[in-house]
Amino acid sequence: MSTSHQPSRRRFLQNVAAAGAATILAPSANRAFGYRSPNDRPVFATIGLRNQGWTITSKSFKFADFAALADADANVLAENVSKTEKAQKKKPDAYKDYRKILDRDDIDAVMIATPDHWHTKIAVEAMLAGKDVYCEKPLTLTIDEGKLIEKVVKQTGRVFQVGTMQRSESQQRFLQAVALVKHGRIGTVKKVTCGINGMIASPVIPVAPVPEQIDWDMWLGPAPKVDYRALPELREGYGGGVPLYSNCHYSFRNWHEYSGGKLTDWGAHHVDIACWALGATDTGPSKITPTKFTLPVEYKDGHPVVNDQYNAATAFEISVAMPNDVEMVIKSEGDNGIMFEGSKGRFFVNRGKIVGKPVEDLADNPLPDNAIEEVYGGPVSANHTANFIEGMNSRKQPISDVWSHNRMLEICHLSNIAMRLDRELKWDPKKREIIGDDQANSFLSRESRKEYSINM
Template identity: 75%
Template sequence: MSQFPTRFPMSARQKLNRRHFLQTTGAATAAGYFAGTSSLGNAQESPNERPVFATIGLRNQGWTITNKSFKYADFAAMADVDANVLGENIAKAKEQQGTAPEGYADYRKLLERKDIDAVMIAAPDHWHTKISVEAMLAGKDVYCEKPLTLTIDEGKLIEKVVKQTGRVFQVGTMQRTENNQRFLQAIAMIRDGRIGEIRKVTCGIGGATNSPVIPAIDVPEGLDWDFWLGPAPKVPYRALPEMRKGYGGGVPLYTNCHYAWRNWYEYSGGQMNDWGAHHVDIATWALGADQSGPSKITPVSFSLPVDYKDGHPTVSDQYNSPTKFEIHANMPGDIPLVITSEGDNGIMFEGTKGRFFVNRGKIVGKPVEDLESNPLPEDAIENVYGGPVAANHTDNFVQAMRSRKQPISDVWTHNRMLETCHLANIAIRLGRELNWDPTKREIVGDDEANSFLSRESRKGYEIDM
């Protein structure tokens, strides 16, 4: 009997060629961390072995993670508070898998379905914790986009519910799996001593933009604005006529909704949590600090686009997350981790024997060049990953669903990393250094700063426990 129920026939386009089938089967059945009850290759070939997924939050990244997952799962349902986005993505999903998922304006109706094995969550950050917790309590495994939480206490709650329910939970920090294994190679080089003892790590995550005054206007047709706000405070919808181009296009360039919500602390952690959740994750993993975290956070310099009082913006009609910053985090062994808006996007590792730089497009430096004559051990990258590297982040998630072991980007290591980013934002908002107790997971001797570890949900949108 299949571990996953079958709901949809598999279209011909989903079948893999023999070479890919054999490669994937070998990866999934290898001994070690990812060994499961049946091979992922069989799951792709046999309709009786395919899990049933649903996606909640469909614009941009929601479709991206869904689209790369059709080869592993059948999508029975989709949910979005924007009827236009929902309709467009249902049509695209039907084209991919031959059957249209059922659409929902309210994700809670989707969670009531017993035929769904897992949900993929790509709603804005302020929704992540509520949907994730309720999905696990409804018996679903979860793949949730990064950054996982809006606050540090939300992370603790998710950890509690993962432990309580035994659900598999993958965080979408896909640099742990994808990007041609460059980041895994970087960690393997450090573990193999290629730069000696680490002396400093710098994460360049880019700056953000400010905005003009953004007026309150009528809510676009098809968007349930109150539900989009959800746990966040009730405010008017704001937008200017200029449209965004490129990735995230087709929406206003300046708004407090689609895409630009990343520039508002009410819904996100700004650039610190957006790109920071990727690069600080790899840096923390490389430092072996993903079970502990920093002891001190120092805001060396920063620029906020609006005035703040007591850690809160004084105006509500402009972007309010930092545009420029340099943050120093004291990591275990007093190794400095610098998070900066300046320089090339990526991570610079500096040690006693050299340094190298890695990002999504390159890994460069003399220690990298030296690999040509002195390569890493054959199993170096697999040792970092904990087994054969999955084809992509969804591949790893489905393997974990079968084995009932946590995937490569688990909630505990993610939250430890993200605490550095959250603390950096609190330090910027209050304009002062913070001392952090990584055991108690609280800020030392600063009640005001500790008040930022959680946020109250708007009435009617509390987490349903």
């Protein structure tokens, strides 16, 4: 930030410190609204820059100044340093090791877009270092990681936004969907179906030389130490320039070691909206039943028996028993989006449309004028980062808080555990543990490599 902005920034930090010391952040009832002066631009840094990392960074230039970037891939880091310098007319510092960002007193907040297995360690350490956090979805690799993040948010008083952008963007279709349900336009909700697509299986992926620009040990981080694997064929389009099949860039989503397949990728979006509409953002299911599914490799005791192919489910249909006798179905077949069904009708919503008779009826019987703002908790932010900075200014939680996110993500994690063990799971939403199944409960956490454990 330029010298001329330093007084404003200093006041900003003083106000943040004062508010943070006096506030214990609670779930979404403490939502944030409004900006401080536009001269009070916070200083950000992004950790993890490929694809979504650049997306959230570039969407934030109008609100914040980026002082530093970090990535374990030197080529990705250099490319994004160049693009950031061009966009903001000032070159950010570049680091392979994100901890150098956390050591800096001039950085107010970090944006995290690493692979999922890195999210919790960086987020916790950033909060302990006094940074507010914007972290991409899915927030965690395990259920217990979510509990730890909640604990540290309360302990530190930091503001934390999860990158589930459907809560702020997508032309407000999802907000309208939530409002339709909450205003009784489909009567009593009976069923909600989340279509989240499946994944393709992979061929056998051989051990390959690590690309010279990647620090493979750093990329693996908390995950088990394994060989780099890749086939030479390159991916086209989104994620282009990387191998079509690998255990690294882009394809990490297909491995349970680093992610949770489509259940935590698209599930983190659509299950979130479904839970929001159902009023289930502070509770959870009672039962998870995998009615049909396909795992691409053989499993034993919940673990894949081979390490040279993708191991996340390629196809699935999961039945989830939600409060008030609502059935949630999460499936890989059909249109990507959410179908709400009730005693008076049904409608479907995704990023491109919202359709059904309850939607058509709005022409003659519109929702109340404040229905969307009532759902959102105030004026709707068209940009997810803007809502995050509103929270930084007011020291109140943004729209995608960690509590509601973790509650819905527990459904996705439990679905994966149920498929890996091939059995129904009963869940206690108060204790947040699986009932009467010690083996299944062992999957609620995961041991990190010692040298990459969380620094508390």
